[in-house]
Amino acid sequence: DTAVSQTPKYLVTQMGNDKSIKCEQNLGHDTMYWYKQDSKKFLKIMFSYNNKELIINETVPNRFSPKSPDKAHLNLHINSLELGDSAVYFCASSQESASFQETQYFGPGTRLLVL
Amino acid sequence: GENVEQHPSTLSVQEGDSAVIKCTYSDSASNYFPWYKQELGKRPQLIIDIRSNVGEKKDQRIAVTLNKTAKHFSLHITETQPEDSAVYFCAAKRGSTLGRLYFGRGTQLTVWP
Numbered sequence: 001d002t003a004v005s006q007t008p009k010y011l012v013t014q015m016g017n018d019k020s021i022k023c024e025q026n027l028g029h030d031t032m033y034w035y036k037q038d039s040k041k042f043l044k045i046m047f048s049y050n051n052k053e054l055i056i057n058e059t060v061p062n063r064f065s066p067k068s069p070d071k072a073h074l075n076l077h078i079n080s081l082e083l084g085d086s087a088v089y090f091c092a093s094s095q096e097s098a099s100f101q102e103t104q105y106f107g108p109g110t111r112l113l114v115l
Numbered sequence: 116g117e118n119v120e121q122h123p124s125t126l127s128v129q130e131g132d133s134a135v136i137k138c139t140y141s142d143s144a145s146n147y148f149p150w151y152k153q154e155l156g157k158r159p160q161l162i163i164d165i166r167s168n169v170g171e172k173k174d175q176r177i178a179v180t181l182n183k184t185a186k187h188f189s190l191h192i193t194e195t196q197p198e199d200s201a202v203y204f205c206a207a208k209r210g211s212t213l214g215r216l217y218f219g220r221g222t223q224l225t226v227w228p
Contacts, residue, residue: 009138031213031214033214041153041202042220043159043204043218045215048215050213054211056215063144091159096214102147102162102214102218103161106158106159106160108157
C-alpha cells in the first residue's frame, strides 16, 4: 500500500548507456514531479506533470525525457548517461486541484551511479 | 521566480536543547510554507506546514512561525532527541503556481546524546 513507489531503487551503469526510472502513485493525485538530489542534498525540480500535461520543465539537458502515460505514472528516461548524472532521483506527487491539499509526497528515491 | 534562503546549513545541539532553523523568501505572493525532514538514505517527509493566514502552528515538539511582513518563517524543535538528527528543508509556494515548490538548500541537524 505504498503511496509513491519508484523502480529501481538502485541503478549502476556505464557512461553512455540509456536507462529508465519508473514512478507510480496510488493517492489519486493529479500532479507528479521528478527531483534530482545531488551529493550536497539540494532538491532540484526537473519536471512536473499535471493531468498528464507537462507544466514544469526546468533547465535540464534534453537527454532527460519524462513521460506520463496516465495520471498515476511518471517515468524518466535518460539517454547517453554522464558521470554528472549520478544522484538520487525522487518522484513526488500532490493534489493541486483541491484547496489546501497541495502537500507533496515523495517516493523512496532511485540511487543512480554512473561509472 | 521565488528565492528561498535557509540558515544555518549545519546545526549541532545537545540532546534536550532547542533548535531553530530560519528561512526567508522573496515572493510576497507565496502563501504555503511546508517543512520536510529527510533522514539519511530516506525520502523527504512533511513534518509541518503553515499557510499565510496563520502566524504560528504547533505539533508536539515542533512549531513553525511565519512573519509575512518580513518574509521569513522558522522551524522550532524543542527538547531535541537524537532521532531528530536529519536534513531539514523549508519550502515556499504560491497558491496560483501549479505544483511549484521552491526549496531551501537544507539544514543538517545533529543532536548529540
